[in-house]
Amino acid sequence: MSRALPSVVVTGLGALTPLGPDVAALTEGLLASRSGVRLLDEPEFAALPARLGASVDTTGRLERVEARTLDRVQQLALIAAREAWADAGAPEVAPERLAVVIGSGIGGALTLLAQQQVLQASGPRRVSPHLVPMLMPNGPAATVALELGARAGVHCPVSACASGAEAIAQGLDLLRLGRADVVVVGGSEACLHPLPLAGFAQMRALSTRHDAPEAASRPYDKGRDGFVLGEGAGVLVLETEAHAAARGARVHGRVAGAGIASDAHHVTAPDPTGAGAARSIVAALRDAGLSPTDIGHVNAHATSTPLGDLAEARALATAFGTHRPAVTATKSCTGHLLGAAGAIEAIATVVALRDGLVPPIRNLDDPDDEADVDAVRVTPRQLVHEGALSTSFGFGGHDVSLVLTR
Amino acid sequence: MTAPALSTEDVQAGLAEVLHEVAGTEASAVVPTATFDFDLDVDSLAMVEVVVACEEKFGVTIPDTELEKLRTVGDAITFIHNARLAA
Numbered sequence A: 001m002s003r004a005l006p007s008v009v010v011t012g013l014g015a016l017t018p019l020g021p022d023v024a025a026l027t028e029g030l031l032a033s034r035s036g037v038r039l040l041d042e043p044e045f046a047a048l049p050a051r052l053g054a055s056v057d058t059t060g061r062l063e064r065v066e067a068r069t070l071d072r073v074q075q076l077a078l079i080a081a082r083e084a085w086a087d088a089g090a091p092e093v094a095p096e097r098l099a100v101v102i103g104s105g106i107g108g109a110l111t112l113l114a115q116q117q118v119l120q121a122s123g124p125r126r127v128s129p130h131l132v133p134m135l136m137p138n139g140p141a142a143t144v145a146l147e148l149g150a151r152a153g154v155h156c157p158v159s160a161c162a163s164g165a166e167a168i169a170q171g172l173d174l175l176r177l178g179r180a181d182v183v184v185v186g187g188s189e190a191c192l193h194p195l196p197l198a199g200f201a202q203m204r205a206l207s208t209r210h211d212a213p214e215a216a217s218r219p220y221d222k223g224r225d226g227f228v229l230g231e232g233a234g235v236l237v238l239e240t241e242a243h244a245a246a247r248g249a250r251v252h253g254r255v256a257g258a259g260i261a262s263d264a265h266h267v268t269a270p271d272p273t274g275a276g277a278a279r280s281i282v283a284a285l286r287d288a289g290l291s292p293t294d295i296g297h298v299n300a301h302a303t304s305t306p307l308g309d310l311a312e313a314r315a316l317a318t319a320f321g322t323h324r325p326a327v328t329a330t331k332s333c334t335g336h337l338l339g340a341a342g343a344i345e346a347i348a349t350v351v352a353l354r355d356g357l358v359p360p361i362r363n364l365d366d367p368d369d370e371a372d373v374d375a376v377r378v379t380p381r382q383l384v385h386e387g388a389l390s391t392s393f394g395f396g397g398h399d400v401s402l403v404l405t406r
Numbered sequence B: 001m002t003a004p005a006l007s008t009e010d011v012q013a014g015l016a017e018v019l020h021e022v023a024g025t026e027a028s029a030v031v032p033t034a035t036f037d038f039d040l041d042v043d044s045l046a047m048v049e050v051v052v053a054c055e056e057k058f059g060v061t062i063p064d065t066e067l068e069k070l071r072t073v074g075d076a077i078t079f080i081h082n083a084r085l086a087a
Helices: A023-031 A064-068 A072-087 A109-122 A131-135 A139-148 A160-176 A194-202 A241-246 A275-288 A306-320 A338-355 B008-023 B044-058 B073-086
Strands: A008-016 A052-054 A098-103 A182-189 A232-240 A253-262 A295-299 A326-328 A387-394 A398-405
Touching (some): A008 A023, A008 A072, A008 A160, A072 A182, A072 A232, A098 A139, A109 A194, A160 A182, A160 A232, A160 A253, A160 A338, A160 A398, A232 A241, A253 A338, A275 A387, A295 A338, A306 A387, A338 A387, B008 B073
Parallel strands (some): A098 A182, A295 A326
Antiparallel strands (some): A008 A253, A182 A232, A253 A398, A387 A398
């Protein structure tokens, strides 16, 4: 069977990030190169060897009763989804043609940890009956599907720091395969708690630049010493071009292609050659029907770890050859939002294409010669190309690349 | 140990506080004839929370075998009131 795949457009954007309450705050914060990172100075973090974080403010965003049966990771997803849905003009779509794909790397860890304390202190009869739906990783996707009445399927890719990007790739598939007309996609994460922080710290993955929190996340800089854990959520409304056109929807951009590969190298360390990452980029370009020279901009995964940034720079060189797209690193401002990162960065990429401006990388004072990319520094750079790439890589060896176009 | 005397009105007021905390229910809706599921929109998970909160608040035990008989606010008031008298 041969038929043309439908084009997929982005009609709604929503983001709750350490840079602020919505997409406008994210956009403005990135262009101004602001930092959302702070020292976690609450007492429970005092003993940690790494205590930097990038948190979001949910004050006044949800009703008390609505929030009390949702883990924070579900709350953040719901807030971002409401913004995206409103931004898309609350599309009229049959419930059986509306799907949700929202990933999370960790799931409802805060609930799990809090309820463990309830169990120990007060016994099993005091454990919340909402424990399971609050801790399950598909909780954010299920919450959003309930909110919107989505009945064409609810999915939750779990691929660590690639989850948000993988959700977008799955949403693209659903629309191309005709399984839905509108898909709400994204990622959410909320695990700023001493235990996950201690675990990441034991991997020596986190920055310990406690004396200068806002300078801690510094992708591609010689002084980078690890990532900064963040929380937040990003949600996009995707629909077939025909569906969007029929309702006269405003279009932010397009998801033109996706490429997924896996390293099978080490459970957490990146393949130092960047081979898997490069294969995902090449696959995404092929899927979009574009050449490397069509891509003017890369929103890199760039977490600010010594090894990860180098491996990605090699992957970009492999995939792009002598062509050098303008590279930015959103995590220099937001920290690393794990399963939400891919969604947030896809949103930033769509906005960069739409507005023709690539935000600079914060804290890139002394570029690492070995990570040889055309990094955008200090001020935004004009973007005239048709396409851009957003990359996401996750523990487990996940490599996901998305090609976005105007 | 004998629990201090509580009138059915006291139990109703306490139950209203619990329902407000768990489900955001307005106190005026918490009347003896109101059903938990249909009238007050308290689903099965929230009902477990209501039971646990009532057990703590009133110092009684509500076994699962009794739970399914508690269809209305009045059923719950009667059960809690009697359980306290028996304590």
